[in-house]
Amino acid sequence: MRSWQVERRKRTKHLIELGGLVVKAGLVDLTGDDRATILGALLWMADKLKSEERKRALALWTEKGNGAFEAEHSAGAHHRPQSRQDGA
Numbered sequence: 001m002r003s004w005q006v007e008r009r010k011r012t013k014h015l016i017e018l019g020g021l022v023v024k025a026g027l028v029d030l031t032g033d034d035r036a037t038i039l040g041a042l043l044w045m046a047d048k049l050k051s052e053e054r055k056r057a058l059a060l061w062t063e064k065g066n067g068a069f070e071a072e073h074s075a076g077a078h079h080r081p082q083s084r085q086d087g088a
Helices: 003-024 035-049 054-078
Strands: none
Touching: 035 054
16 A cells, blocks of 8 residues: 555544544534534634633543543443343
8 A cells, every 4th residue: 555545544544533622522413513603613622722712721631531431431431232131
C-alpha cells in the first residue's frame, strides 16, 4: 500500500472517531441532527479556547469527558450481555 493511502486511512479513521464523539455526547439527538447547530456549538467552543477562559474551559471539559469515558468503561465492565430467558 502506498504511503498516501496509509495516511488517508489514518485520517479517515481519525475523522470517524471524532464524529463518534459528537454522537456519544448526544448532540445529534439533542439537536435533531441539525448540523448548523452542531457546528455553531463547536465554533462557540473554539471561541472559548481562543479567549482568556481557555484554561478554565479545558479543565472543565477534560474533567467532564474523562468522567464520561470512565462511566462508560465501568458500565461496560459490569453489564455483560445476558442470555435471553424469554425463549426468543
